[in-house]
Amino acid sequence: MILTDFDYVKPGTLGEAVALLAAEGSRVLAGGQSLLVDLRTGDGTATRLVDIRGIAALRGVRREGEGRLHIGALTTLAELAADPLVRAGAPALAEAARANGDPQVRNLGTLGGNLAATGRATDLPVAVIAADATINLAGRGGQETLTADAYATRGLPAGAVITSIEVPVREHRHHSAFEKTADRATRYPLCAVAVRAAYAGDGTAADLRIAVTGATARVQRLRGVEELLLGGPTGTGEVLAAFRAQPRDMFVPGRGASAEYLGHLAGVLTARALARAAAR
Amino acid sequence: MKISLQVNGAPADVEAEPNELLVETLRDGLGLTGTKVGCDTGQCGTCVVQLDGKSVKSCLLLTAQAEGSEVTTIEGVGEGRELTDLQEALRAEHGTQCGFCTPGMVMSLSELVADENAAPSEPEIREWLTGNLCRCTGYHSVVRGVQRACAMRTADTAAAATAAKE
Numbered sequence A: 001m002i003l004t005d006f007d008y009v010k011p012g013t014l015g016e017a018v019a020l021l022a023a024e025g026s027r028v029l030a031g032g033q034s035l036l037v038d039l040r041t042g043d044g045t046a047t048r049l050v051d052i053r054g055i056a057a058l059r060g061v062r063r064e065g066e067g068r069l070h071i072g073a074l075t076t077l078a079e080l081a082a083d084p085l086v087r088a089g090a091p092a093l094a095e096a097a098r099a100n101g102d103p104q105v106r107n108l109g110t111l112g113g114n115l116a117a118t119g120r121a122t123d124l125p126v127a128v129i130a131a132d133a134t135i136n137l138a139g140r141g142g143q144e145t146l147t148a149d150a151y152a153t154r155g156l157p158a159g160a161v162i163t164s165i166e167v168p169v170r171e172h173r174h175h176s177a178f179e180k181t182a183d184r185a186t187r188y189p190l191c192a193v194a195v196r197a198a199y200a201g202d203g204t205a206a207d208l209r210i211a212v213t214g215a216t217a218r219v220q221r222l223r224g225v226e227e228l229l230l231g232g233p234t235g236t237g238e239v240l241a242a243f244r245a246q247p248r249d250m251f252v253p254g255r256g257a258s259a260e261y262l263g264h265l266a267g268v269l270t271a272r273a274l275a276r277a278a279a280r
Numbered sequence B: 001m002k003i004s005l006q007v008n009g010a011p012a013d014v015e016a017e018p019n020e021l022l023v024e025t026l027r028d029g030l031g032l033t034g035t036k037v038g039c040d041t042g043q044c045g046t047c048v049v050q051l052d053g054k055s056v057k058s059c060l061l062l063t064a065q066a067e068g069s070e071v072t073t074i075e076g077v078g079e080g081r082e083l084t085d086l087q088e089a090l091r092a093e094h095g096t097q098c099g100f101c102t103p104g105m106v107m108s109l110s111e112l113v114a115d116e117n118a119a120p121s122e123p124e125i126r127e128w129l130t131g132n133l134c135r136c137t138g139y140h141s142v143v144r145g146v147q148r149a150c151a152m153r154t155a156d157t158a159a160a161a162t163a164a165k166e
Helices: A016-022 A035-041 A079-082 A086-087 A091-098 A101-108 A110-118 A124-132 A148-154 A223-229 A235-246 A258-280 B022-029 B085-092 B102-112 B122-131 B139-165
Strands: A007-009 A026-031 A048-049 A061-063 A066-072 A134-139 A142-147 A161-168 A174-182 A189-199 A204-213 B002-007 B012-014 B048-051 B056-059 B070-072
Touching: A007 A035, A007 A134, A007 A142, A016 A048, A016 A161, A026 A035, A026 A110, A035 A142, A061 A086, A061 B102, A066 A086, A079 A086, A079 A101, A079 A110, A079 A161, A086 B102, A091 A174, A091 A189, A101 A174, A101 B102, A101 B122, A110 A161, A124 A148, A124 A174, A124 A189, A124 A204, A124 B022, A134 A148, A134 A189, A142 A148, A142 B085, A142 B139, A161 B012, A174 A258, A189 A258, A204 A223, B012 B022, B022 B048, B048 B102, B085 B102, B102 B139, B122 B139
Parallel strands: A007 A048, A026 A048, B002 B070
Antiparallel strands: A061 A066, A066 A161, A134 A142, A134 A161, A174 A189, A189 A204, B002 B012, B048 B056, B048 B070
C-alpha cells in the first residue's frame, strides 16, 4: 500500500508531459520499478505522477545515420537485453540491461528510468558512459543533449525527461563489456564496471573508456586508470596495478563492504571486462 | 478514477484511487486472492501476475498504469479447475511446499515456458527465479517441476508426431 496521495496523469505527447512536470512535486513515472518502491517506503515523495508510457515518440530502437543507434527511453530492460542491434553494436549495454537478474523488473523497468534513478547505483549508467553515448532530454528550456561525460560529472538536470540515448556503434574497432557483482538481497550493484576499448595490432590499448558505479561516491569514468593503461597491455596484472595507483580516497565503503575491498573488486571486474572485450 | 481492464479474459471496470496498486485491486476489489502480498516492495515475487503476457510484480504497478491491459492471475491459468502442465509437474515434484510463493512462481515460470519448445537448463530456471523467493528454500523441487513440465510437453509432441505418422 502506498500511503502518499498523488494525482496520476497520462499525457499523450512530450509537450504535454513537460508542461505537467513543471509543477512542484511532479515526477516522471515510466516503468515505476524504483519510483513506486520509494513512494511505498517513504524514501521518495510526489504530488503528481506523470505517466509517460503513452508517448509513442519515446519508444523504439533504430539505426540513426552512419554508425549510431537511437534507443528510446521507454525501451524496457528486457527489450534492451534482447535487441539484436544493441547486442551486436553495444554489447555492454545489453549485458547491463540483463544484469538485473529479476525478469519481472526487466519487463517493466526502462532505460530512461534506470538512468534517472537518483540516489542509488543502477546498472545502465556505466554502460552508457563507457559507450560514449549522448542522452537526449526534454525540459522547460526545450530539447537538450548531454554528452556521456557531462552526465557522468553533473548528472541529470532537475525536471528533465530523458527521451532517448544515442550510442556510437563501431563494430569493427571498439569492443565493450560489462561486469557486475550484485548485492544479493536487492540485486543493485555492489560494484559494476563497463569498458569500451580499441586495440592496436600488437594488442595494446589504443583507446579506452572505463566507468564504475557502486565502488565510488557516484557513477564516474576512471580517467586515472585509463591513462595508466593506454598504450600498453591490459592483462589482469596491469589493470590491478593501475587501480592500486589511484588516490586512496577514490573508492568509498558501501553496502557493508570496505573501500579497500570495493577498490580491489572494481579492478577485478575491469580486468574481466577488458579480457572479454578483447576477445570479441 | 475509472479503470478498464481485462482480467482473466473478462472485462473488469474498477474504481481505483491514483495510488492504488494492481495487487490491491485484484485482491480487495475483485476478490482474486490467489495473488499474494509478501514484501510489498518488489523483492519477493508472491504478487507476480501477467500483464499482456509478460510477468510483472503487481505491487510495483499502479492499477491506473494497467488501463486497457490484459491481466492474467493464477485464477486465470488453465481451463477452469484443470491444472496446466506446469502446475501438474510442480505438484508431482512436490514443488509447492507451504504454497505461499506458488502462485507467483507459476505466473513467473509460465512466461519462461510460454514457448512450446522451451527447454530451459537448470541454471536458466534458477536465474529466472531471481524474482521469486521461497522461504521453505524449496528451489530444487521447483526446478525439477519446470523440467518435468517441459519433458511432458516434449513427450506429448513426440507421441502426437508418432500418431500422425501411423
